[in-house]
Amino acid sequence: MSEPLSRRKMITAGLAATVTGVAGLTAAERIAHRYGLIPPDSGGVWGPGETLTYAAQRLLMSHHSMAREFNRSDISKAIPVSGEPPSAGLYKELLESSFRNWRIPIDGMVARPASFSIDELKRMPMSSQITHQACEEGWSFIAEWHGVQLSHVLNLVGVSAKAKYVVVNAYDENWDSLDLADAFHPQTFLTYGLNGDDLSTRHGAPLRLKVARQLGYKSVKFLSRITVTDSLKNIGSGKGSLSPDYGYSWYAGI
Numbered sequence: 001m002s003e004p005l006s007r008r009k010m011i012t013a014g015l016a017a018t019v020t021g022v023a024g025l026t027a028a029e030r031i032a033h034r035y036g037l038i039p040p041d042s043g044g045v046w047g048p049g050e051t052l053t054y055a056a057q058r059l060l061m062s063h064h065s066m067a068r069e070f071n072r073s074d075i076s077k078a079i080p081v082s083g084e085p086p087s088a089g090l091y092k093e094l095l096e097s098s099f100r101n102w103r104i105p106i107d108g109m110v111a112r113p114a115s116f117s118i119d120e121l122k123r124m125p126m127s128s129q130i131t132h133q134a135c136e137e138g139w140s141f142i143a144e145w146h147g148v149q150l151s152h153v154l155n156l157v158g159v160s161a162k163a164k165y166v167v168v169n170a171y172d173e174n175w176d177s178l179d180l181a182d183a184f185h186p187q188t189f190l191t192y193g194l195n196g197d198d199l200s201t202r203h204g205a206p207l208r209l210k211v212a213r214q215l216g217y218k219s220v221k222f223l224s225r226i227t228v229t230d231s232l233k234n235i236g237s238g239k240g241s242l243s244p245d246y247g248y249s250w251y252a253g254i
């Protein structure tokens with residue numbers, strides 16, 4: 001274990017030395033490139049900045065650093081909602097039949113593509129977390145989320161050694177992706193419950209992603225499909241999620 005640690009120290013030192021000036025960004029970017037730390041939305045004017053944030057987080061924090069977990073007494077009284085449930089006809093049909101016909105396919109670079117119903121997901125080992133979710137618009141809340149670790153499901157289907165990202169699609173136009181460090185992180189859940197109840201429609205029924213270490217927008221609601229891939233270039237505008245199209249970064253670490 002000493003080799004990767006000392007290498008991380010070295011890269012971190014390199015990054016720290018270059019953070020100070022605009023000229024330094026190029027050097028930081030070069031270091032990030034060399035160690036595969038370039039986020040998919042690094043192309044635009046703000047690209048070098050995004051690269052630095054993502055690379056710095058990845059290097060300064062271990063891949064398994066945990067978001068803070070709270071007590072039940074800390075759970076917020078009011079839980080805000082962002083947006084409306086999908087208007088797509090298909091979603092409405094699924095909702096009307098209480099999601100009995102809903103299944104989530106997991107495909108792409110996996111050994112055993114599969115699809116799961118909510119009951120099948122609920123029979124997998126349940127995990128819960130009481131964590132803080134912050135929206136980029138400034139509001140936040142603490143809630144208890146129940147679900148299955150994404151890593152559990154990924155291990156069931158068998159992720160290819162060449163894979164790099166997990167892409168999630170939703171019944172609205174939203175979509176996003178995680179690198180494998182975040183996809184396999186123990187606090188990254190496929191979530192079907194909130195504060196002891198089934199997930200309500202407005203909070204993402206029947207299944208949403210929960211990514212504890214990133215802003216709320218990474219926790220995609222109304223999941224329709226999960227795809228494992230080695231490249232994000234040909235998906236949407238090629239920047240890893242919908243967010244960069246709206247001026248927000250793909251990596252939303254907090």
Ligand SMILES: Nc1nc2c(c(=O)[nH]1)N[C@H]1C(S)=C(S)[C@@H](COP(=O)(O)O)O[C@H]1N2
Binds near residue numbers: 080081170203218222
């Ligand atoms: N499919 C989908 N997922 C989504 C969104 C959305 O509009 N569609 N909004 C995101 C944003 S911006 C936030 S802050 C959180 C809010 O989660 P909540 O409505 O459960 O509070 O959901 C995220 N997940």
Ligand SMILES: [Mo]
Binds near residue numbers: 134136137216217
């Ligand atoms: Mo948000």
